[in-house]
Every structure is written in structure tokens, then in C-alpha cells.
Amino acid sequence: MDLSSQLRPAFTTKALAILDRAAVMRAPDRPLGTLDVFLALMTADAAADWQRIWLNFRQPDEADADRYRDPSPHDGDSWNGRPLTATCARAIRAAVTLADGTTPSLLPVSAGVLALCLVGTPATAASAALGAPAGRAHSLLLELAQEVLVGGGWDDIESVLENCFDAPAPGAPGELDDEDPEVRALMEDPDVRRLIDYQADRIEALVATLNEFLRADTLDRSGALLERHPELLSAQVDRIITKLIGEAEQMGHFAEARRMREKQHFLENYRQAIGAPLPSSAPGKRSGECSGRDHVLTGSVIEEPGYMSVAMRCDRCHVGYVSDVRWQPGGEAHVGYHVFPADGATTISQEMLMWAVATCEKSIAQLEQMGGRVRKSKPVIGGRPESLRRHTDFKPI
Helix, strand or coil: CEHHHHHHHHECHHHHHHHHHHHHHCCCCCCECHHHHHHHHHHHCCCCCCHHHHCCCCCCCCCHHHHCCCCCCEEEEEECCEEEEHHHHHHHHHHHHHHHHCCCCCCCECHHHHHHHHCCCCCCHHHHHCCCCCHHHHHHHHHHHHHHHHCCCCCCHHHHHHHHCCCCCCCCCCCCCCCCHHHHHHHHCCCHHHHHHHHHHHHHHHHHHHHHHHHCCCHHHHHHHHHHCHHHHCHHHHHHHHHHHHHHHHCCCHHHHHHHHHHHHHHHHHHHHCCCCCCCCCCCEECCEECHHHCCEEEEEEEECCEEEEEEEECCCCCEEEEEEEECCCCCEEEEEEEECCCCCCCCCHHHHHHHHHHHHHHHHHHHHCCCCEEECCCEECCCCHHHHHCCCCEEC
């Protein structure tokens, strides 16, 4: 879809000029990414007080555009016919959602709101190029961006942006259906990143639907959403809501926690009414492995000159992974990881395999973003890694 024709009325003349210029001026041999647009915005909005940002973060330049890439590649969207990365397309849509959902409305989208969304998640190339790929650094970047570039602020900007970045994906999200020929092909593909991207899109769509359900303010609206999205009745959604309630209570947001608990009870009653209650939450075994909600994750790290090993496993059933990094004399990092099953098991659940692979691949991507050379060995799935024997001091995480 060409977003320039669909969303053009939603942007100010200045923001449109930035997007149009980026589509024309940036390197034509790859999709337009968040960093490309951000670099064009820096030039066009030179009057902004950028120095407040550069005092805390690095100032990206043209050379960074080839060094930092968005995590999600082109997925069909474009701007003026120029392909966009899926990450950049999501950021552009998020800018419209943010402006439209603010009271009073900030439509049409300004250059400042666009800039805020280009760094709206830690995963964007723009965030990485500024040196804010995660944690407190990214939180500070968001605070400065809204003050300096937007001229205002939102309470809990990270949660606001998370809601704005909701993006539905094709198909009903939820558990992987290994009877689906497309899913089966992805599971058998030796390039595990395709399966990770596929599952990530499904989870993202599920979270987007859940957020819409949690915001529904009437029973009729809630019921209508359930009819369109039966995946909301899954055990996975129940676990997500339970986690959100716990996080809200830890932060002292008790009214929000109470509202989510009411929605959780609504789902529970709906399941009972249609004769489809959730299975018992009592701990279960799957070929020696804990059931999903019963895992207790622990970690261990070994650091030596030129070598680091990270192990993560469930403290109960011992399913997990080991990731080893060895730095060569020339600075190149040799990385490999091994995912191993639970005690007494020969197989690994899809849920734990996806978690382990995604975590390891994310760590490798972070090494690559730091600019060093990385050589990755083929992942090993199953069996016991030799380096696991060195890990004796596992601690809760």
C-alpha cells in the first residue's frame, strides 16, 4: 500500500516535505527506513533545539544509514512508490494514531510528532543510531524528543507509543498451527529468522487486539470484539492480562489493575458460558518440560578474557539455552548458541524454542549494531551443550 496517498491529508506540509524528500534523496538500493527519514527531518527542522538531545545522545550522520537497519524488512508498504521497511511504515502510521488520539487532537501530524514516532520503539534504526536501543537511555530519548521536538508531553509516553504501534497481521494470531502448510514450511526452513518474524507478527497482532478489548468501555463493544476475535479467549491472552495486572499493581496503578481484572473475569465468564473453560492451571508436564506458565527462569554468566558465555534455563525442568561468544585477535566475534531440552526430555516445546532462539538472535543483532564483525555458527537444537557444565551459579531473573 502506498501510504503517501492514504495518509497525506493527515500530515502537515512540513512533515510531508520531509517524507517526500527522504523518499527521493535516500539510497535507492534498499527500502526507506526510520533512520533515513530521521536524517531528512534533522535537516528540515534545523530550528529545533537539537543540542539538548545531542548533549545526551550521539548525532547520527549519513554514514550511519548503511550501518543501522530497521529490524523488519519491506512488507509491501511504500511512500511515493519508494518501498518502506515495515518498521518505518509502522512508525508513520503510529504518528497519525498518536496525533489523532491526543486530546486536543494534534492532527495534522507535525514534524515533531513524526520524529517522536521514528524513535518510538527501541528497535528502530533511528533509536539505535542515536545510541538508545533499550532501557533508561531510550526512556530519556523519548522524554527529550517530546519536550524538544513536539513542545509538549504525555504521561507514560512509552505506554502511549506502545499502543500507537499496534499493527494487525494477516491470519488469526495465537498459537502456531503446525498443520498449516505455511507454518510447517517456516518451521522446517533452516533460516530460523523467518519463523521468528512470523511469530512476532502474530503476537503483535494479538496484543493489538487485546489492547482494543481492554479499552472497550461497554459490554456490547466487548462482546462484539470477542465475536470477531475468538483468539481473545485463549490461555495466552489470559497469561498476558495476568502479567499486565501484576505490572500495574507494582507501579501503584490500582484502578487500572482493577479494570483489567474485571475484563479478565468477563473473558472467564464468557468461556464458561460457551462451554470452553481454560484447562486447569495446575503445573503440568510435557515430555519432562514444565507447562508454559510454570517456568521459573534463572540465568548464569561466565566472563573471561576474550570469552563470554550466557546460560538461561528454567529452574524447575532445566529447559533453556547457552550462548557463547569468543572474540578473535582481530576483533571478530564468533557466536554460537545451543538450545537444550528439559531433564528427561528429548524434545523442546515450540513456545520455549521460539523464546530461546528469539533471545539469542536479538543478542547477536545487538552485537552487529555495535559495529563489530560477527560470525555466527549454525544454531544447535537438542542435546546437552558442553559449555553448560561450567555454569553452576544460576540466579533468578
